[in-house]
Amino acid sequence: MxxxxxxxxxxxxxxxxxxxxxxxxxxxxxxxxxxxxxxxxxxxxxxxxxxxxxxxxxxxxxxxxxxxxxxxxxxxxxxxxxxxxxxxxxxxxxxxxxxxxxxxxxxxxxxxxxxxxxxxxxHLGFTGLTAWAGLEHYSNLQAGETIFVSAASGAVGSVVGQIAKIKGLRAVGCAGSDAKVDYLLNELGFDAAFNYKTVDNIADEIGKHCPDGVDIDFENVGGKIFDAVFRNMNLKGRLLICGGISQYNLETPDYAVPNLLDFITKQLTMRGFTVRNHADEIETYVELARDWVAKGQLKGxxxxxxxxxxxxxxxxxxxxxxxxxxxxxxxxx
Amino acid sequence: MxxxxxxxxxxxxxxxxxxxxxxxxxxxxxxxxxxxxxxxxxxxxxxxxxxxxxxxxxxxxxxxxxxxxxxxxxxxxxxxxxxxxxxxxxxxxxxxxxxxxxxxxxxxxxxxxxxxxxxxxxHLGFTGLTAWAGLEHYSNLQAGETIFVSAASGAVGSVVGQIAKIKGLRAVGCAGSDAKVDYLLNELGFDAAFNYKTVDNIADEIGKHCPDGVDIDFENVGGKIFDAVFRNMNLKGRLLICGGISQYNLETPDYAVPNLLDFITKQLTMRGFTVRNHADEIETYVELARDWVAKGQLKGxxxxxxxxxxxxxxxxxxxxxxxxxxxxxxxxx
Structure with a gap:
């Protein structure tokens, strides 16, 4: 050829x-x-x-x-x-x-x-694996907890929310357009979602949709959205740092953990991870995910x-x- | 009475x-x-x-x-x-x-x-328990690794360094006077130590004393010292947030994680904790610590x-x- x-x-x-x-x-x-x-x-x-x-x-x-x-x-x-x-x-x-x-x-x-x-x-590839491996290995998720997902309609975020629902969590997310929010609520079954571009105060908005606080932050965005989630974290909360798309194009990150002492008072755990460490789990994931797709629980x-x-x-x-x-x-x- | x-x-x-x-x-x-x-x-x-x-x-x-x-x-x-x-x-x-x-x-x-x-x-009380429980539960320490301890001659830091030595780690610390540095090196057996008040660049100084990087940061101070350690963290490093004495008296913390994307690229884990969650381990700790004191491995x-x-x-x-x-x-x- x-x-x-x-x-x-x-x-x-x-x-x-x-x-x-x-x-x-x-x-x-x-x-x-x-x-x-x-x-x-x-x-x-x-x-x-x-x-x-x-x-x-x-x-x-x-x-x-x-x-x-x-x-x-x-x-x-x-x-x-x-x-x-x-x-x-x-x-x-x-x-x-x-x-x-x-x-x-x-x-x-x-x-x-x-x-x-x-x-x-x-959702049947490394994008889905990123979501699943992050939750599986680093979130210590418990049914009934609340997870917040930034860039929730995105490739990783949408799978995070759907797997969280399968596992019995309350899934809340934000996205950058009303159409994306509609998709989260009416197609993917998120419990709550909002357009971060049209709200006055992101932290207050998260608080409104997460009345019991946030147990797990699955972070894809960083910057002001991260800051807003951070302020809503519960005692013993887990922050999974998967991405920071708001920061990638900045010469100097404007992305800071605002108050490190909160790590002590709230006993927080923050963990950065990359899917490359979990490449050998792709077959396991695809098997699970095919089943979820067949049941209509996982869409892309x-x-x-x-x-x-x-x-x-x-x-x-x-x-x-x-x-x-x-x-x-x-x-x- | x-x-x-x-x-x-x-x-x-x-x-x-x-x-x-x-x-x-x-x-x-x-x-x-x-x-x-x-x-x-x-x-x-x-x-x-x-x-x-x-x-x-x-x-x-x-x-x-x-x-x-x-x-x-x-x-x-x-x-x-x-x-x-x-x-x-x-x-x-x-x-x-x-x-x-x-x-x-x-x-x-x-x-x-x-x-x-x-x-x-x-060192036989909650101060020692803080050091021990932090290392035991949140550091995943491995013999041969390098730990950095801020406020290393302090009540918690000095026990952290000594337990790290008992466990086969390389212990490096900083303190705020030459007398304290002398104590770390010549009494407590730290592998390296420096006076953070008299060095030009704390990050460079840590790099000099930790030529293989820092695997574990046991953080007691925060602020510019934390920032300097953070820059020296190794892949899969663990940051234990035990205290932040430089920050307690500030109205607004000047304490920020400088680059959150490093959490992804370096796969870091940061964990805040409080000894109150480990109060029921005090007897276990005292038994261990009495033995270390008897052997001359733990001093206060x-x-x-x-x-x-x-x-x-x-x-x-x-x-x-x-x-x-x-x-x-x-x-x-």
């Missing part, structure tokens, strides 16, 4: 907001796999906020002048690995490109069955953008809340 | 620094115990930084115009509880006064043996101030580092 392979390079470090200048699109030819490698014809690419941190080198992933990394689903186009045949449906940590050549050891079969492709990049929503060359613009829009639910690129060929 | 009972009242809320005006000394007569109560002739009173938070009502302890609360050791002067006889040596959460009348259920026998009284208010140092009426001044001095080790009042009679 020959032909061009369109790729998106990380070509300049962002200063402040990530901008189009940070990326460049170019074409090469499809790689010939070495022994043990496969080539995936990428069908969909996942765009996620964590990549912004990676661009700062903080997670040690992205190097300048390399093709951006990202999770993909697609079919095997060439195989020199015994476990894979042409046409197999797979998931991998690939790259922002049409064809990714990877060691077969880093590729995983997926059974798209009647579910389709894109859920394996959202996606914004799908066409064409790998549009990935930079879509990624930039992610930090302005342009997407609704999971942001995915449909790779053109 | 009759006579006067000198008492220190909490008579005005502090504004900014706690000051002499917050306290008043008066005299009443010794109480007659009701059925089930005992009267302790207090011999020593423990003064601790946490009381400053209690004065703000943050820990729900101190009410205005009541006698200040504090841990005491002494002898039973009167008993109407079957477990106690006149002359028994006891420990209790008593008050800043010469004689404390308390329910017998809140009083504990101590065997002062050849150890003496004051260790039961310091005290500043003893004479006279209950001098408790307010001594307490104020605690926030200026006037004491060396545990601050104790010898109650006059």
């Amino acid at each position: 020959d032909g061009p392979n369109k790729q998106v390079f990380y070509s300049a470090r962002p200063e402040g907001h990530v901008a189009a200048e940070c990326f460049s699109v170019s074409e090469t030819s499809i790689a010939d796999p070495a022994d043990g490698d496969v080539v995936i014809a990428n069908k969909y690419l996942s765009l996620d906020p964590y990549m912004r941190m990676a661009m700062l080198g903080q997670q040690g992933i992205e190097n300048l002048n390399t093709v951006m990394g990202g999770r993909v689903v697609g079919t095997i186009a060439k195989s020199r690995h015994p476990n894979f045949n042409e046409g197999d449906t797979v998931f991998a940590m690939g790259r922002w490109e049409q064809y990714s050549c990877l060691p077969g050891t880093q590729v995983r079969h997926i059974d798209i069955g009647n579910v389709g492709w894109t859920p394996f990049l959202s 929503r996606e914004t799908i953008v066409q064409g790998i060359a549009n990935a930079p613009d879509a990624f930039i829009g992610l930090f302005h809340g342009d997407n609704f639910g999971k942001l995915i690129i449909q790779v053109d060929r | 009759d006579g006067p009972n000198k008492q220190v009242f909490y008579s005005a809320r502090p504004e900014g620094h706690v000051a002499a005006e917050c306290f008043s000394v008066s005299e009443t007569s010794i109480a007659d115990p009701a059925d089930g109560d005992v009267v302790i002739a207090n011999k020593y009173l423990s003064l601790d930084p946490y009381m400053r938070m209690a004065m703000l009502g943050q820990q729900g302890i101190e009410n205005l115009n009541t006698v200040m609360g504090g841990r005491v050791v002494g002898t039973i002067a009167k008993s109407r509880h079957p477990n106690f006889n006149e002359g028994d040596t006891v420990f209790a959460m008593g008050r800043w006064e010469q004689y404390s009348c308390l329910p017998g259920t809140q009083v504990r026998h101590i065997d002062i043996g050849n150890v003496g009284w004051t260790p039961f208010l310091s 140092r005290e500043t003893i101030v004479q006279g209950i009426a001098n408790a307010p001044d001594a307490f104020i001095g605690l926030f200026h580092g006037d004491n060396f080790g545990k601050l104790i009042i010898q109650v006059d009679r």
Whole structure:
């Protein structure tokens, strides 16, 4: 199989907001796999906020002048690995490109069955795993407790809220538009939700919707929203730091824990985590999640953008809340 | 038994620094115990930084115009509880006064043996328990790791460092005078220590003494010292928030976690705790600690101030580092 392979390079470090200048699109030819490698014809690419941190080198992933990394689903186009045949449906940590050549050891079969492709990049993929592993390992959740989710209609937040409901918690969230709030309340079954852009005081609003306080904060946003949740935390509350999308584009974080002494008086625990430590639990999660999907307890929503060359613009829009639910690129060929 | 009972009242809320005006000394007569109560002739009173938070009502302890609360050791002067006889040596959460009348259920026998009284208010008491319980329950310590202790020559910090050494960790600390640093290095066996008042850059200094980074921060101080330790934290580091003496006298904390995204990239855990949740472990701890004392692995140092009426001044001095080790009042009679 020959032909061009369109790729998106990380070509300049962002200063402040990530901008189009940070990326460049170019074409090469499809790689010939070495022994043990496969080539995936990428069908969909996942765009996620964590990549912004990676661009700062903080997670040690992205190097300048390399093709951006990202999770993909697609079919095997060439195989020199015994476990894979042409046409197999797979998931991998690939790259922002049409064809990714990877060691077969880093590729995983997926059974798209009647579910389709894109859920394996959202609620049946690492996004869902992020939500589940965070709750499972770091939240010590108890039925009847109240969880607050920021960016609640987002890819991770929406799964957090739905799993929390499955586990018997009261789920409360905020989002940045009335349509997203409507989705939280009427599609996903959140107990309460509000538009943080149109309320006078976020802390008071959280207090109104969480009359018994907040036991668990699943933090995706940071900044003023974090501050507002923090003020509503209950005794022995847990703060799971999963993301801080409001902070990624700032040169200097404006994100501070306002009163550390509250950690003592309220006996709080705050824990930062990354899903990469839980990659080996993906099969366990997918099995659980397929069941929840079948029962109608777990839903996803996606914004799908066409064409790998549009990935930079879509990624930039992610930090302005342009997407609704999971942001995915449909790779053109 | 009759006579006067000198008492220190909490008579005005502090504004900014706690000051002499917050306290008043008066005299009443010794109480007659009701059925089930005992009267302790207090011999020593423990003064601790946490009381400053209690004065703000943050820990729900101190009410205005009541006698200040504090841990005491002494002898039973009167008993109407079957477990106690006149002359028994006891420990209790008593008050800043010469004689404390308390329910017998809140009083504990101590065997002062050849150890003496004051260790039961310091390294054989709740101060030591604070250090031990913090490490035991929240640090997940591993031999070979590096722990940083702020206020390391203080009542809690000095025990933290010594227990860390017993457990095979590398213990590094800072204190506010060269004499205290000398004590850490040459008496308590810290691996490294420095005077934070005389170094150019605290973060760099910590880095110099912790070449492999900091795995555990046992935080007693807060503010700029916390900030400096935070910058040196290792991947999967644990921050135990035990106290924040630099912050207690501030109207608005100047104490912020500088970069919350580090919680994600470094997978940090921060946990605030209070020894009151571990009160039922005191006997377990004392048994361990007696053994460590006998082996010369655990030492304490005290500043003893004479006279209950001098408790307010001594307490104020605690926030200026006037004491060396545990601050104790010898109650006059």
